[in-house]
Amino acid sequence: MLQLKDIALTQFKNYPKQIYHFNKNVIGIAGLNGVGKTNLLDAIYYCCFTKSYFSATDALNTQNNTDGFRLEANFNNNSITQKIACIYKGVGKKDFLLNDVPYDKLSKHVGMLPAVIIAPDDVEIIIGGSEGRRRYLDTVICQLDADYLQQLIIYNKVMQQRNSFFKNAAESRKIDVNLLAVLNNQLSLPGDIVFKKREFFSKKLMPLIQSFYSQIADNAELITTQYNSQLQQQPMLPLLQQSLDKDKMLQRTTTGIHKDELHFTLNEQNFKIVASQGQRKSLLFALKLAQYELLKEYKNCSPILMLDDVFEKLDQQRMNRLLQWVCKSNEGQVFITDTHKFRLQQIFTELQIDGQLIEL
Numbered sequence: 001m002l003q004l005k006d007i008a009l010t011q012f013k014n015y016p017k018q019i020y021h022f023n024k025n026v027i028g029i030a031g032l033n034g035v036g037k038t039n040l041l042d043a044i045y046y047c048c049f050t051k052s053y054f055s056a057t058d059a060l061n062t063q064n065n066t067d068g069f070r071l072e073a074n075f076n077n078n079s080i081t082q083k084i085a086c087i088y089k090g091v092g093k094k095d096f097l098l099n100d101v102p103y104d105k106l107s108k109h110v111g112m113l114p115a116v117i118i119a120p121d122d123v124e125i126i127i128g129g130s131e132g133r134r135r136y137l138d139t140v141i142c143q144l145d146a147d148y149l150q151q152l153i154i155y156n157k158v159m160q161q162r163n164s165f166f167k168n169a170a171e172s173r174k175i176d177v178n179l180l181a182v183l184n185n186q187l188s189l190p191g192d193i194v195f196k197k198r199e200f201f202s203k204k205l206m207p208l209i210q211s212f213y214s215q216i217a218d219n220a221e222l223i224t225t226q227y228n229s230q231l232q233q234q235p236m237l238p239l240l241q242q243s244l245d246k247d248k249m250l251q252r253t254t255t256g257i258h259k260d261e262l263h264f265t266l267n268e269q270n271f272k273i274v275a276s277q278g279q280r281k282s283l284l285f286a287l288k289l290a291q292y293e294l295l296k297e298y299k300n301c302s303p304i305l306m307l308d309d310v311f312e313k314l315d316q317q318r319m320n321r322l323l324q325w326v327c328k329s330n331e332g333q334v335f336i337t338d339t340h341k342f343r344l345q346q347i348f349t350e351l352q353i354d355g356q357l358i359e360l
Contacts, residue, residue: 002113002301003333004044005081007073011063013039024356026327028344029337031360037337040360041117041306044335047073047084048115048304050096050106058088068093075113078301082113107150111143114295114303118288118310125287126264126280127272133262137227140291141201144298148197151190158187159253166251175248184240187256191236194257195229201294202227202262208290209283215325216289216318217282223271226263230255278315285310285322292332302332311338327353 004022009015014036029037038054045053046061055061062069071086085097095102096109103109125132142149162183169175206225213223230239236256240247243255264271264283271283295303305326311319326334327347338344341359348355 002304003076004304005074005076007043009043010070011066012043012069012071013061026334026353026355028355028357030341030344032339035360037360038308041308041335043071045115045117046071048113050109053117110149114143114299116288116292116303117306119308123280123284126284130261134260137198141197143295145197151193155190155194162187163252166247170251184237188236191257195231199227204294205290208293209286212286212289213282216285216321218321222267224265228263229260302330305332305334307336309337323347323351327351
């Protein structure tokens with residue numbers, strides 16, 4: 001079983017210095033907007049993923065007028081205590097430690113402390129561009145397969161090099177065919193590996209998404225999820241060779257796994273076009289709970305689940321069904337934020353939850 005016992009935040013976002021202790025499986029965090037509820041969840045997420053869920057750079061995680069931050073947390077992971085510390089001292093100066101031993105690569109930590117977060121802007125996974133849906137898949141698979149993250153890092157690095165190659169070739173009006181062949185080979189290997197892993201794990205997710213959607217929406221609507229990739233037609237290398245003229249013209253790589261897509265249908269129609277707000281929210285929660293369940297299956301323990309401001313996103317019936325599963329049927333640790341302390345107290349009472357309430 002995975003549990004966060006305590007966390008200390010120093011100069012992290014709006015926290016000068018604060019320590020929180022957690023002694024229950026379900027923790028409600030109440031407070032007005034702007035007091036730091038989401039930032040506390042983000043600090044927990046950071047300790048699990050070595051990065052923020054909400055901020056693109058560590059500079060944005062640092063409290064105003066300070067030059068760094070520190071996070072320290074103690075987890076109980078299947079009866080083993082794991083102390084996590086992150087010390088950020090400015091651009092390029094970050095240490096991330098497990099039991100006081102620094103990681104040589106941050107990617108080695110991802111998946112050790114499985115976690116899932118559901119936040120208000122996550123609806124973009126459903127209604128936004130394909131990048132958000134790929135990121136959803138990546139977040140799932142990176143926690144399950146350490147090699148996946150390494151291959152994805154290699155792919156993105158080589159793709160940047162290949163894109164720079166085409167920009168330089170356009171400026172010089174010369175193309176080095178030998179260098180291009182090397183870049184194609186270097187991009188193809190991780191591309192093929194990432195594709196196969198995405199295809200494998202997306203098939204695992206599909207029935208879980210359908211099941212959770214039915215539970216949350218409480219109806220018989222037919223939801224389907226389809227993973228689409230150019231690599232389903234042929235491997236990466238011939239794709240790159242075929243797109244050469246287009247790549248030269250646009251000065252970037254136009255084919256590959258960075259074009260992959262998750263496609264959702266509702267009763268055989270395009271979900272983005274026909275779904276109501278409630279249906280979109282139900283699918284979002286189904287996606288996240290499917291991620292949760294797959295992590296639980298592979299890790300043999302329930303991940304930490306963080307629900308940020310979810311009460312404004314679902315109607316009462318859908319919310320009750322969600323919380324019944326999250327807080328009663330599920331044995332993992334759950335953090336729930338809300339602006340109304342009494343609403344959290346009422347839910348704890350109605351569902352007979354022995355929870356901890358923290359008021360900010």
